[in-house]
Structures are given as structure tokens and as C-alpha cells.
Amino acid sequence: MEMFDFFLFGFYATHISKTFFPAGDEFASLMLTFMTFGAGFLMRPLGAILLGAYVDRVGRRQGLIVTLALMATGTVLIACVPGFATIGYLAPLLVLTGRLLQGFSAGVELGGVSVYLAEMATPGRKGFYVSWQSASQQVAIIVAAALGYALNLWLSPQQVGDWGWRVPFFIGCLIVPVLFMIRRSLQETEEFKQRKHRPELKAIFRSMVDNWRLVIAGMMLVSMTTVSFYLITVYTPTFGKSVLKLSTSDSLIVTLCIGVSNFIWLPLMGALSDRIGRKPLLLCFTLLTIVSAYPAMSWLVHAASFEKMLIVELWLSFLYASYNGAMVVALTEVMPVDVRTVGFSLAYSLATAIFGGFTPAIATGLIEATGDKAAPGLWMTFAAICGLAATVLLYRKGRTAPVVRASEAGQDTRRSA
Numbered sequence: 001m002e003m004f005d006f007f008l009f010g011f012y013a014t015h016i017s018k019t020f021f022p023a024g025d026e027f028a029s030l031m032l033t034f035m036t037f038g039a040g041f042l043m044r045p046l047g048a049i050l051l052g053a054y055v056d057r058v059g060r061r062q063g064l065i066v067t068l069a070l071m072a073t074g075t076v077l078i079a080c081v082p083g084f085a086t087i088g089y090l091a092p093l094l095v096l097t098g099r100l101l102q103g104f105s106a107g108v109e110l111g112g113v114s115v116y117l118a119e120m121a122t123p124g125r126k127g128f129y130v131s132w133q134s135a136s137q138q139v140a141i142i143v144a145a146a147l148g149y150a151l152n153l154w155l156s157p158q159q160v161g162d163w164g165w166r167v168p169f170f171i172g173c174l175i176v177p178v179l180f181m182i183r184r185s186l187q188e189t190e191e192f193k194q195r196k197h198r199p200e201l202k203a204i205f206r207s208m209v210d211n212w213r214l215v216i217a218g219m220m221l222v223s224m225t226t227v228s229f230y231l232i233t234v235y236t237p238t239f240g241k242s243v244l245k246l247s248t249s250d251s252l253i254v255t256l257c258i259g260v261s262n263f264i265w266l267p268l269m270g271a272l273s274d275r276i277g278r279k280p281l282l283l284c285f286t287l288l289t290i291v292s293a294y295p296a297m298s299w300l301v302h303a304a305s306f307e308k309m310l311i312v313e314l315w316l317s318f319l320y321a322s323y324n325g326a327m328v329v330a331l332t333e334v335m336p337v338d339v340r341t342v343g344f345s346l347a348y349s350l351a352t353a354i355f356g357g358f359t360p361a362i363a364t365g366l367i368e369a370t371g372d373k374a375a376p377g378l379w380m381t382f383a384a385i386c387g388l389a390a391t392v393l394l395y396r397k398g399r400t401a402p403v404v405r406a407s408e409a410g411q412d413t414r415r416s417a
Contacts, residue, residue: 003233004140004172005075005102009037010234010360011148012165019083019165020091034361036096040103041357044349047107052342053204055108060116061186063341067105067112068183072176074101079169110134110328111345118332119189124274130329131270134321135263141233142259144168149252191337207339208346217390218331218347219354224286224387225327226348226356228320228380232258232313235360235376243373244304254310261317269325278333281326282391289319289384297377316380323387334394355383 009016017033055063077098084091113133121129147168155164208215233255240251273281293316300312335343359379366375 003137004144005071005078005169006040006106007141007144007234008148008165008168008172009040009078009099011144011237013037015161015165016078016095018161020081020095021084032092036092036099038357038361039096040099040106041353043100043103044107044353044357045346047104048111048345048349049107049205049208049342051104051108052111052345053339055112055115055341056204056339057200059188060112060119060192060341061183061188063108063112064116064183064186065180067109068176068179070101070105071109072173074098074105075169075172075176077101079166079173107349108341108345110137111341111348114328115332115341115344116186116189118329119191125271126333127270127273127278127326127329128267129270130332131267131325134324134328135266138259138263138266142256142263145252145256145259147171149249149256152249152252204339204342207336208342211336211339211343214334215343215347215350217393218334218343219350220386220390221282221327221331221394222348222351223355223383223390224289225320225324226352227359227383228289228316228323230356230359231363231376231380232316232320235363236313238360239363239376240309243367244301244309246304246306246309250306250309254306254313257310258313258317261314262321265318265321266325269322270329273326273329278326278330279391279395281322282330282387282395285319285323286384286388286391289323290381290388293319293380293384294374294377297374301373327387330394355386 013033017029021029021032051063051067054066075098077094081087081091081094081098110133114130117129117133118126151160151164151167236255236258237248237251240246240254241248269281296312296315300308331344331347332340335347362379363376366379367373369375
């Protein structure tokens, strides 16, 4: 549901700006919409810390129910709030509240589910199990892109702008009861139940401070994933339509194909990481990205076409999914068990807030500054370099920094008191 909402908000940003913000200046309204969109990403680290600590203390199952409730509330607000013409400035305020709730929830959603799957996995299949969290996000991208394509076929541009853009958000609301039923039926993980020590919030926060090098290395590891994901999904429709001058329908078809490609490759590469290890895949696909991302984009923008865009985006999808299939489970493994959710979520949320969430804006800025339509490939290359450096640091002999468990952090705090 997280990716479904985020993709829809980014894709329908123009219509949302006209609905909820003053209509006097179209550019200003659109920028306010993108700022509202970005505010959700900035809330992620806060959600990672507070909700992550809650999940590590209270339980994986209960945490998943709370995050879904917050995400659903944000979605309902965006879907149902009347426009600016009806309730004035209360409209953008309520939409901003919805985005903040979504971002706060998203800060721990992926981490909470990934940690749950890692702890529920059967021996030797942890990579395969965890990869299904990312694979499930691709279903959201596929459904969102398919809905967008269908609306373009069935409705006029005026109808889409007036009310049609709300339809996918309403559909997202209808899914919520089913997700609640599924999560309420989940069992708590044995690994969590067997833990004798449930650290206090103060000890959890102290552990994060003591393990700051590990969090930074984890953030760098995630940067390759989050940049490539937002580049090939959220940015693709805009890039295809505004930069390559392809039709909206062509761009949505490419996005749909990317979702299918990601869905196929993620579990396959997660399973492969169980057989050959995480490090070989992380090294291989960061290096492949470094040497191929910009050349592939350069080939695309020279005499751009739907076919060339599909080929290049599917190649970038393969690089993303192959790396991510090993990366997510690797991140669950390097974090101390009693702060695993908050550590994972903080690293992932920082990477998303700093790198991934601003990828569309950075890609657009690079094209404007350099005049090179292939410049987004340089941003993906930079992210791959960060991922490569993090892999080397985390998998060298010994750790980037000694891991301090929350229980030990709490003892240190009491001794120093």
C-alpha cells in the first residue's frame, strides 16, 4: 500500500496541485504539491526511530497493525478531502497531514515487514522470504500503472483532472480491511518471543547512537536501491513524457513492465543470495551499474523511442532487482537483533529521504544544469558507488564498527549514572 500511494501522489501531482492549492500560479501550486510530497519522505526517519523502537519493544505483529492504520488514515484523507474551492486553505492542510502520516508510517513499514519475514524464514531461505516484501511493492506499482493507463483510456483529460485521479486512491482504501485481516492473523516471530530482554526506549536510542557508523553504512548500502527504484518507477512517466516526448500511455506501459520485471527478478535474486551469499551479488551489480547506467541512458536519449526506453528501463530494472534481492536481507543481518527494526528502518529511511525521495528533482536538475538528457544515469552511478563502498565496509574482515546491543547500551547508561 505504501508504494501504491506514493506512486499515485507523484504521478497525479499536477491534478492534485490544481485541486488542493490556490489556482493563481500554476507553477507555485505544483511546487507546493511536490513540497507536500517531499514532506512525507522527511517524516520517514522520525517514523523509523519512534515506530521502530515501538516494534522492537512491543512486537513485530502489533507494529505492522499500527503502521497500516497510520498509512490508511493518510490515504483516506487524500482521497476524500474536498478541494481548495470548497474548503479553502483547510484543503492543503489536510492533504499535508495525510502525507505526513503516510511518511511517518512508511518509515518503519518496509523495515517492520522485512524483519518479520527474516525472523519467520526457514533455515537457508531468508533471502527468498525477505525478497517478497520488495516484490509485493511491485504489485502496487503494476496496479497503479494499470489504473492510470485505464483512466487515460476511459476518461477525458478534463474528467481525470476533475475527479478521476481520486479513483485509484479510493481503490486503495477498499484494500485496507483485507490487509488488516491478514495482519491480525499473523503470529509473532519465535525469535522475538524468545528474547528475555525487552529494551527500554532510552536504551534503544542509545544503541542507535553507539552504532551510528553501522547506520551510516546501512544508509549507503540502501542508496543504490532507493535511487534506482525511484528513477525507474516514479520518474519514468515524467521522463518519458517531458524529456523524451513520448506519450503518457507509452510511459505508463513501460512503468507497468518495470513492475513485472522487478516482481520476477527480486525473489529469484533473493533465492540466489541464499545459495552464493549476499556479498557477491552486491559487488557484481553495483559494478555493473557503475559501468552501464550512464551509457545505457545515453543510448536511450539519442533518437528516443518507446522500444529503446523499454529496453533500457528493463535493464535498469534488472540491476535494481538483482541488487535489492540481496541488499534487504543483508541489512536485516547486520543490525543487532534487539534493535533490528529501528536500525534497519532508520538506515533505509535516511537513504530514502536524502537520496531516493529527491531523485526525480535531482534528475530534472541535472538535465537542466548540464543540458544532457542522459544525466540521470550519473545520479544512479553515484548511488552505485555508495552501495559498493558500503558493501566493502560491511563485508570486510570485521565490522565497520563494533555492534552495541540495546541491552549493553542500557547497562552502560546505568553504570554512568
